[in-house]
Amino acid sequence: MTPHPPLLLKNVSLPEGRVADVLIGNGRVIHTGAAGAADRTVDCTGLLVLPAAVDVHVHMRGGPQSKKEDWESGSRSALAGGVTVVVDQPNTIPPLTTPESFAARVKDAHAHSLCSFAINSGVTVNTPLAAMWEAGAALFGETFFAPSSYGDAVDETVLTRALAEINKLGAVATIHAEEVAAGEDNSLSAHARLRSAEGELRAVRAVQQCNTAGCRLHFCHMSSAGSVAAATGTVEVTPHHLFLSRGMFDDENTLAKMNPPLRSEAERKELWTAWDRIDIIASDHAPHTREEKAVPFPVAPSGVPGVETMVPLLLARVLEKKISLADVIRKTSVNPARLLGIPAAGFSAGDRADFALYPKTPEKIEAGTLHSRCGWTPFEGRMAVFPCLVIMGGEVVFEAGEFHRGRPAWIPGQGYPCHTPPADENPGCLVPKG
Numbered sequence: 001m002t003p004h005p006p007l008l009l010k011n012v013s014l015p016e017g018r019v020a021d022v023l024i025g026n027g028r029v030i031h032t033g034a035a036g037a038a039d040r041t042v043d044c045t046g047l048l049v050l051p052a053a054v055d056v057h058v059h060m061r062g063g064p065q066s067k068k069e070d071w072e073s074g075s076r077s078a079l080a081g082g083v084t085v086v087v088d089q090p091n092t093i094p095p096l097t098t099p100e101s102f103a104a105r106v107k108d109a110h111a112h113s114l115c116s117f118a119i120n121s122g123v124t125v126n127t128p129l130a131a132m133w134e135a136g137a138a139l140f141g142e143t144f145f146a147p148s149s150y151g152d153a154v155d156e157t158v159l160t161r162a163l164a165e166i167n168k169l170g171a172v173a174t175i176h177a178e179e180v181a182a183g184e185d186n187s188l189s190a191h192a193r194l195r196s197a198e199g200e201l202r203a204v205r206a207v208q209q210c211n212t213a214g215c216r217l218h219f220c221h222m223s224s225a226g227s228v229a230a231a232t233g234t235v236e237v238t239p240h241h242l243f244l245s246r247g248m249f250d251d252e253n254t255l256a257k258m259n260p261p262l263r264s265e266a267e268r269k270e271l272w273t274a275w276d277r278i279d280i281i282a283s284d285h286a287p288h289t290r291e292e293k294a295v296p297f298p299v300a301p302s303g304v305p306g307v308e309t310m311v312p313l314l315l316a317r318v319l320e321k322k323i324s325l326a327d328v329i330r331k332t333s334v335n336p337a338r339l340l341g342i343p344a345a346g347f348s349a350g351d352r353a354d355f356a357l358y359p360k361t362p363e364k365i366e367a368g369t370l371h372s373r374c375g376w377t378p379f380e381g382r383m384a385v386f387p388c389l390v391i392m393g394g395e396v397v398f399e400a401g402e403f404h405r406g407r408p409a410w411i412p413g414q415g416y417p418c419h420t421p422p423a424d425e426n427p428g429c430l431v432p433k434g
Contacts, residue, residue: 005030007394008038009355011045014347015326022049024353027393032347040396042389044357048318050329051345052084052354052390053311054336057142057220057236057282059303060086060117062108064093069287069373071112074307076403077285077371078115081308082356084392085411086115086285087340089142090122097122099135106136106410114403115392118340118411120174123166125158133169133415138340140166141174142220145203160210167215169415172339174218177203177227178260186297188246188253192261197224200260204230218339221284223260224267228274234339236280239313240304241271244378254293254300256378258286275323280339281331283310287374305372309365312384316362319385342411353394356387 005025012022014032021035055078061069069077078086088109090096096105102121109117121127121137129140143162144153154162166173179199185191204219204227211217217233223241246262249255256262263271286303293300314328337344337352345354362383367376390398397406 006039007353007391007396008035008041009049010035010041010043012049012347013044015329020347022347024391024394028353029347029349029351031349042357046360047388048315048325048358048360048385050082050311050325050356050358051333051347051351052356052392053082053332054085054087054340055083055283055285055307055310055332056087056139056218056280056336056339057238058086058088058285058307059091059287060088060109060113060285061287062092067373068289068292069305071109071117072114073371073373074285074287075112075114075117075408077305077308079390079392079398079403080371080386082311082358082387082390083307084115084345084354084356084390084397085117085337085340085342086307087118087120087138090120091142091144095122095124096120096137097124097127097132099128099131102132102135102137110410113408114397114405116409116411118413123154123162123173125154127162129162129165130169130415133171133413134417136410136412136416137171138411138413139172139174139218141218142176143173144176145178145207156206156210159207160212163211163215164213167213171413171415172216172218174220175207175233176220176259177207177222179203184298187251188249188256188262189251191257191297192246192263195259195261197226197263197267200224201226201230208232218280221260221282222278223263223271225270225274228271228277234279234335235277236282237271237274237278238282238284239306239310240284240378241268242281243313243382244268252297254295254297255290255304255376257293257297257300257302258284258304259302275327278331279335281310281314281328282336283307285372287372289374290376304378305370305374305376306379308370308372309377309379309384311356312358312365312386313379313382315358315385316383319360319362340411341414353391355391357389357391358385358387361385
């Protein structure tokens with residue numbers, strides 16, 4: 001007797017409005033419509049069923065920074081927020097600027113991550129970009145055009161040369177565009193003056209002038225409407241720049257220190273007016289412990305956690321009818337998958353079977369219920385909608401607060417010599433489309 005497919009999502013309200021059943025097997029959607037039996041049936045009546053999110057901007061820490069976060073705790077936080085794929089940034093310790101450090105990072109993630117992952121290459125004057133592409137780098141950067149907590153800036157000459165080589169490889173450069181002025185960085189307002197929205201805009205324009213080769217650019221964490229409008233590549237914005245402004249915090253509160261800084265309330269509201277131009281929402285999940293933040297402002301590290309709260313915050317706004325569910329799906333799942341060059345998660349036959357199921361009941365965010373090792377959140381007390389069940393690769397990996405081991409995949413960039421199906425020495429590799 002032919003075995004039943006493993007999973008059936010019944011009574012799914014599809015984005016176009018009709019209700020259908022979604023049959024899943026071998027990590028893919030088999031059929032959407034009237035479906036038959038399966039090993040397990042999940043009734044989705046009254047739930048929001050979304051293609052799971054791809055967060056293209058996380059810092060999973062690990063190694064000497066494991067007290068902040070590591071692959072195990074960070075991936076739990078991702079799954080509990082409806083994120084099944086993360087893209088790790090290269091400003092680790094040591095930084096990912098050699099094939100050897102990159103391979104070690106992949107090995108660590110393979111051993112400990114509960115969600116699928118891609119990893120970016122750093123971009124410095126000495127980074128062997130072609131070798132990093134062959135090692136499996138998904139994207140190049142974030143490339144720092146201004147100093148950050150764990151990133152050295154590159155100058156115009158280095159950036160121009162790097163963009164030309166990245167373009168020759170057929171890859172994408174991700175850009176951290178800021179301008180940092182001289183001055184005393186002793187408060188949130190001072191931090192915002194030194195890393196101003198006007199400086200961010202000038203940095204965006206300067207990067208584009210350096211891009212004489214026409215490399216594909218992805219601008220990370222744009223914090224102002226002007227920068228979003230000026231950017232000619234894909235544009236990423238974070239929930240903290242959409243939902244938080246510096247006036248919501250005491251001026252010397254280091255928990256709210258980040259790069260780019262929080263803007264004024266007027267600038268935050270203006271950023272929402274650029275919603276239609278924003279391609280991707282990503283968390284820039286950059287955890288530090290409370291103890292590390294509890295130091296004088298000038299020496300406090302920049303960064304906040306956010307992978308677990310990214311989609312839940314957006315869904316609360318959907319329930320308020322401020323944004324559409326279709327936009328959330330596009331900006332957190334479809335467009336990020338396209339940036340990586342991987343098959344989209346979705347409801348059509350053959351789509352990647354990564355889904356997150358959400359109730360339609362918002363709840364207050366409480367740090368004690370979240371999973372990041374850092375133990376705090378800048379969104380404390382805000383309303384959000386958290387998933388009750390998450391599916392990755394056709395398997396339930398999170399349900400009612402409990403995690404189940406799935407089969408997370410490494411997603412290398414298109415320069416990696418993968419085979420289809422993956423080679424034995426590369427278990428779990430999800431080969432991007434050519």
